Amino acid sequence: MSQGLSMRPGQRFREAVAVEHPLQVVGTINANHALLAQRAGFKAIYLSGGGVAAGSLGLPDLGISNLDDVLTDVRRITDVCDLPLLVDVDTGFGSSAFNVARTVKSMIKFGAAALHIEDQVGAKRCGHRPNKEIVSQQEMVDRIKAAVDARTDDSFVIMARTDALAVEGLQSAIDRACACVEAGADMIFPEAMTELGMYREFAGAVKVPLLANITEFGSTPLFTTEELASADVSLVLYPLSAFRAMNKAAENVYTAIRRDGTQKNVVDTMQTRMELYESIGYHEFEQKLDALFAQNKR
Template identity: 50%
Template sequence: MLGATVPAHERRAKFRELLAGDSIVQFPGAINPINAQIIEQTGFEGVYISGGAFSAAMGLPDIGLTTLSEVAAHGRNIARVTNLPTFIDADTGWGEAMNVARTVQEFEDAGISGMHLEDQVNPKRCGHLDGKEVVSVQEMSKRISAAVGGRRDENFVICARTDARAGEGLDKAIDRARAYADAGADMIFPEAMKDLSEFEKFASAVDVPILANMTEFGKSELFTTEQLANAGVKLVIYPVTTLRIAMGAIKRGLETIRAEGTQESLVDGMQTRADLYETIDYAAYNSFDTDIFNFSQEGHR
């Protein structure tokens, strides 16, 4: 009731434990708090908070228009309701080195378990679009060092994303990954890989875990967790999947209502009132209210 029962520092420790484990783990993207609750109740190991999904939900393109305060508030709302580790998209860190350090601390204060920084220039572009530009290895290494220096909880995971595959080629992207790990990155996020062998080459090149972004309509095939695990991947994220599922269903539903003049034919596919109440633990709120607000004026006049 009211939120997570597992403290933020324990969720961060759990994130570290998952990354050090033998099994691949899955973090679906949550577009809002109830989405995170459903992810937890479905049995996933963690929750991803996508910058692309958040910007789309605000009616904006994924080009760095959302602010640190907006993203931190969004992340806080999601982290508040789940006992799972939460992993958030920090884009390019919202500024120079000191800004990046502040970004880490804002996310720590929001209860987030880890974040990833990318090596794109500002304004950034979606990772699966063409025309991306990256900063120098030295500049990105400074971003990572600043993030590590700003961290107060050693278990807060700092992941380095490289978008260099498209513009500089695989070998140079791998060289960047090595440099980023040397700068202190706890995990590497190689964006827009073309096949499993590319993931495998990254995993073999660095001594930190590798992340795979399984986003739809992108440059990577939608590989299974078994395929990715065999390629050496430790963490899989599904950034915009739940947004796309929801928006597709909403659009079809609205078209049906417009055409038929009623939502009657849609009811069987909806979340029921009972399921909604179970998801948000409505009964616990009712019990709390009944137990606490039982004061009577009788005998106190």
């Protein structure tokens, strides 16, 4: 076993943050996408709460999905991919410290490396939508304390996300982030920033690794890694880029087949059979099956 794989998931995540500046963390909607991200060279991956809601349940990101919904996808990803996985746990899946504790323990048990928990109310919204509501700073601090206290693995990363910018302004968001760090948060995720300078102010205040969420069609400009590095950002998140591209590709294929009565006109846009087999290690499994059959025939 390599030294990397002998490390716990949280250790691998922390090491990735320390080595790559800034660390690119790409959203993987399912286990297959996790393997594709690994082949592309990413060092950490992400499971979006909105992605679970839309991709696995066909529902909007409004706090409808539950802990078990997310754990199902976490397990499927960590079963086949050893990249450290950051998981979106929304507001903790419950209103009490016991709910937050259960969420943290479950994430560790299912092989996640890190999670982020936010300061929205339970009936939450997408972080880039209007009319968000947030809990008090003290309630958010209590969430972080509950998460930190529940850790059964000290390397597991607790990341605090604040949506306060759009509700109370930049200084309030920074104050909340600092309070979360004091409560034990390892990293900070300020949601829906609109200027590079905001990240610089956050980084200067919190003194822990800072994540920038560079999601498409949202409030945050599509800053480059070079620009974000200049603003002292430590992690750059692309939560649903491949998911959006996958959905558009599927829509185009369905439309073409229905319209043309054949898939001939879109075959050249598809992943080939051999490309799929390579990404999931099909031939390695088949070789083991052949060896088993050969042994049984003796």
